[in-house]
Amino acid sequence: MFNEETRFDEPLRWAMVGGGRGSEIGYAHRSGAQRDGLFRLVAGAFDLDPARCRDFGTNLGLDPARCYADYRALFAAEARRADGIQAVSIATPNSTHYAIARAALETGLHVICEKPVTFRVSEAEELKRLACERNRVFGxxxxxxxxxxxxxxxxxxxRGELGEIRIVNLQFAHGFHNTEIERYNPGAKWRMDPQVSGPSFVVGDLGTHTFFLAGMLTGLAVERLCCMRQSFVASRSPLEDNAHVMLQFRGGAVGTLWASAVNAGSTHQQKIRVVGEKASLEWWDEHPNQLRYEVQGQPVQILDRAMNYLYSEVPSIGANRIGAGHAEGFFESWANLYYRFALAMDAADRCDTATLDTLWYPGIDAGIDGVRLVECCVESADNEARWVQF
Structure with missing residues (x-):
């Protein structure tokens, strides 16, 4: 079970850029970060409109003087305070991530960033260099x-329960954008604008999530890929609202990735299926507390969260927040990640390399791979789906 007694002498002083009033993702960040008392929200630049930012932050209980007009003012003013922020989360449109993250690292802050972290791999690698130089955590x-x-x-x-991995099938294919909803939905509109979203819509927005899970689960590295993408809602061109990717992993395994926002009738359909020589595993985010385990020649097994037949001794498993049979969901997942980000930041501040070397969390290397996925898919799709090296 989760250890709620983990505490620091003082919570990490934390701020947000973006994620203001009405932002679903902003609420998810705040809920996840503050769940366990390891972060305390003390400042923010939540909105492009300074008055709205101040009003929103005040309603969250912040000092109005620490609700800033923009991220530059936030970082500069907080750096002058003895009780200034130690970490920041970036929940803004894609085009702004690189500049904000770079400024945060140069100010000496730990960073948690939405993905994709940048538009280009070279920019993401520059963020990694800065984070390493300054001993800052980049989640x-x-x-x-x-x-x-x-x-x-x-x-x-x-542990080899599947045997050698042969196939990894990935999908994140919902139907919520099967029509041109961006005409009247500002929250969707920027995602279809290449100046703001970047060179991809669904590969960057959806595909990077399940692609990260593939590497996290299997440890396999992609060698090359090919991609075809479509804009079924024509006004979204050159950005795709549907994409199919074929993946070839080092060592011989193969895979597919389907990312779509026009899978009409689908709620989410984020799934990962890993097929080995002896057995297969399948996980679906709409039923996240169950894992489907299929051994050739045996009945299908549905494994449930927090049961005593699971590998409870695995450190990253020890995040169950309630006993078996009760549903845990999206906010618990985010809280589990923020818990690990906090442990990593605390370890970095104490120069505790032993903890950092053994602590799992999605870091900047995962962010770089996500940007590389987008770059390679765009290159492949724009060249008649030819294979490109990853």
Whole structure:
């Protein structure tokens, strides 16, 4: 079970850039970060409109003087305070991530960033260099990766229960954008604008999530891929609202990735299926407390979260917040990740390399791989789906 007694002398002083009033993702960050008392929200630049930012932050209980007009003012003013912020989460549109993250690292802050962290791999690698130079933690918010059953799957694969991995099938294919909803939905509109979203819509927005899970579970590295993408809602071109990717992993395993926002009738359909020579595992984010385990020649087994037949001794499994039979969900997953980000930040501040070397969390390398996925898919799709090296 989760250890709620983990405490620091003082919570990490934390701020947000973006995630203001009405932001679903902003609420998820605040709920996850403050769940266990390891972070305390003390400042923010929540909105492009300073008055709205101040009003929103005040309603959250912040000092109005620490609700800033923009991220530059936030970082500069907080750096002058003895009780200034130690960490920041970036929950803004994609085009702003690199500049804000770079400024945060240069100010000496730990960073948690939405994905994709940048538009280009070279920019993401520059952020990694800065984080390493300044001994700062850079977490990437792959929010689904905190579900305990994914870590059970990871350990089963590591222990060889599936045998050699042959196939990894990935999908994140919902139907909520099957029509041109961006015409009247500002929250969707920027995602279809290449100046703000970047060179991809669904591969960057959806595909990077399940792609990260593939590497997290299997440890396999992609060698090359090919991609075809479509804009079924024509006004979204050149950005895709549907994409199919074929993956070839080092060592011989193969895979597919389907990312779509036009899978009409689907609620989410984020799934990962790992097929080995002896057995297969399948996880579906709409039923995150269960893991489907299929051994050739045996009945299908549905493994449930927090049961005593699971590998409870695995450190990353020890995030169950309530006993078996009770549903845990999205916010618990985010809280599990923020818990690990906090432990990493505390260890970095204490120069505790032993803890950092053994602590799992989605870091900047995961962010770099996500940006590389987008770059390679765009290159492949724009060249008649030719294979490209990853």
């Amino acid at each position: 990437v918010m792959y929010g689904y990766s905190g579900f305990p059953m994914l870590h059970q799957a990871r350990e089963m694969i590591r």
